[in-house]
Amino acid sequence: MTDFDAPQTIRRLYWLTGLFGLVGVVSYFVVQGTLSAAGFAIGALSSFGNLWIFERISHSIAPGDEPKKTWKAGAFVIRYFILFFVAYATIKTLGVNPLAVILGLLASTAAVLTSITYELFRSLLSSRSRTE
DSSP states (O other), rough: OOTTTTHHHHHHHHHHHHHHHHHHHHHHHHOOOOOHHHHHHHHHHHHHHHHHHHHHHHHHSSSSSSOOHHHHHHHHHHHHHHHHHHHHHHHHHHHOOHHHHHHHHHHHHHHHHHHHHHHHHHHHHHHHHHOO
C-alpha cells in the first residue's frame, strides 16, 4: 500500500464497519428481537469508536516534526479497558445477550479482515495483469 492508498483504505474500513454493524443489527432484530439488536448496535458503535480512536492515536504518535506526548501511547491500552467496561455495562444494565454485544464489538475486526482480503486480491490481480 502506498501513501496515496492509505486514506482510501481508512475510508473503506469505516464503511465496512458501518455495513457490518447495520447487517448485524438487522439480523439480530429479525432473529432475536429489539433488545439483542440494541446490544449489537451498542457493540458495533463502540467498535466504530474504537477504530476512530485507533486512527487518531496512530496519527498522533507517528514520526513527525511535532513533539510527542507520552500519554497518547498509553491510550492504546486504555481503550481496551473502556471497551470492556462498555460491554460489561451494556450487558448488566440492559440484560442483553452477551454474544450480541461481543459480536458487535467485532464489527471493525470483520471490516479489517475484509479489507485485507480485498487488498490481497486486488494486488494479486494487478500483478497478474503486469506479467502478461
